[in-house]
Amino acid sequence: MIQAQMSPTFRDVLHARRVIAAHLPPTPLHHYPQLDALLNATVYVKHENYQPIGAFKVRGGINFMAHLTAEERRRGVVTASTGNHGQSIAYAAQLFGVRAVIVVPEGANPVKVNAMRAYGAEVVFHGADFEASKRHCLTLEQEQGLRFISSGDEPLLIAGVATHTLEILESQPDVEMIFVPVGGGSGCAGACLVAKTLNPQIQVIGVGAAGAPAAFLTWQARSERTAPIATRAAGLATGAPFLMPQAILWEHLDDFVLVEDAEMFQAMRVYLEKAKTLAEPAGAAPLAAALRLRDQVVGKRIALILSGGNASMEELASCLGLE
Known part of the structure; x- marks a missing residue:
């Protein structure tokens, strides 16, 4: 937990x-x-x-996903990323059977976006930069009941x-x-x-x-x-x-x-x-x-x-x- x-x-x-x-x-x-x-x-x-x-971020994604409750796994997660954090969450979510929505800036690195999708994540393009993508996550969190994952403020x-x-x-x-x-x-x-x-x-x-x-x-x-x-x-x-x-x-x-x-x-x-x-x-x-x-x-x-x-x-x- x-x-x-x-x-x-x-x-x-x-x-x-x-x-x-x-x-x-x-x-x-x-x-x-x-x-x-x-x-x-x-x-x-x-x-x-x-x-x-x-x-390297896959280390954090796995550690985070391993600690989700059964209810949080059922709800799914949402996060913002310029690429590697999103791949981490996508990879770990697939490993643990959790729905993952990743919000990325318009024009995000296609190598990283394709990798996120390959791991089963839903990729949403929103905003000119990471900060705009992060703000949109909070909207999706409220609308869909997803568990928001901060890419930095998560122990x-x-x-x-x-x-x-x-x-x-x-x-x-x-x-x-x-x-x-x-x-x-x-x-x-x-x-x-x-x-x-x-x-x-x-x-x-x-x-x-x-x-x-x-x-x-x-x-x-x-x-x-x-x-x-x-x-x-x-x-x-x-x-x-x-x-x-x-x-x-x-x-x-x-x-x-x-x-x-x-x-x-x-x-x-x-x-x-x-x-x-x-x-x-x-x-x-x-x-x-x-x-x-x-x-x-x-x-x-x-x-x-x-x-x-x-x-x-x-x-x-x-x-x-x-x-």
């Missing part, structure tokens, strides 16, 4: 690992000498792009996605810095929760898009801030903050870096060339930040959370300079 909205604890993460282990194996944490040479550091990449949906989602950092530190406990993308903030909040519990000396670096700075501004001000969205990195395109993960970031996050779209596309290309792996722009953001902070990572053991690999053909063309 889903409890009242309270910030997750490390114990919740340990419980989530047991829930998720029944459905997902751990993702690889690979070391790439060519990235070492590029950054003059020891670099590990956490391959969340190897998840069934190609993104079970945060505890679920936090298991990626638990796996990193179980495999490489000597990691000194972890770079994590920040869209809604659940993945970064989870990373903070785990890293600071196991070793407070580990630095956690959040990475956002310069074209969607709401999460950064909120973290910086320790107060809610909104901002326009002008980034092509859909996974980072959040115009208003989620305050549950933000509260965790306020307490534990060491630094927050904004990167330009061009830097993310360049990092996508580096991943293709040096690691033979596909990252979407948000998934490449941690590498972009590490490249920007090259002087700070020299000689350190760092982990980059490659959060997703659901790149569209247009995004691939941009990273390869074929536009």
Whole structure:
């Protein structure tokens, strides 16, 4: 049964690992000498792009859906997404036999939309951006009796996605810095929760898009801030903050870096060339930040959370300079 909205604890993460282990194996944490040479550091990449949906959020979706009551499963769920969260909910809903309605912005990444539909979700296009889609969810919740799932302010989602950092530190406990993308903030909040519990000396670096700075501004001000969205990195395109993960970031996050779209596309290309792996722009953001902070990572053991690999053909063309 889903409890009242309270910030997750490390114990919740340990419980989530047991829930998720029944459905997902751990993702690889690979070391790439060519990235070492590029950054003059020891670099590990956490391959969340190897998840069934190609993104880390499936961890949270499974943990959330496993805790629904029988009545909530009967009613079904509704959520808003720019792509990966929606895939997560669609995948987990199919796994547990739950109706899922996903509201996406007009012009959402077709790769992600097709994947949501393939998992059996009903996709509704509404609004110019994520914030408009989120508002429409509340209408559907009232009209159809669906259970609304916030993509950020859900403790079970945060505890679920936090298991990626638990796996990193179980495999490489000597990691000194972890770079994590920040869209809604659940993945970064989870990373903070785990890293600071196991070793407070580990630095956690959040990475956002310069074209969607709401999460950064909120973290910086320790107060809610909104901002326009002008980034092509859909996974980072959040115009208003989620305050549950933000509260965790306020307490534990060491630094927050904004990167330009061009830097993310360049990092996508580096991943293709040096690691033979596909990252979407948000998934490449941690590498972009590490490249920007090259002087700070020299000689350190760092982990980059490659959060997703659901790149569209247009995004691939941009990273390869074929536009």
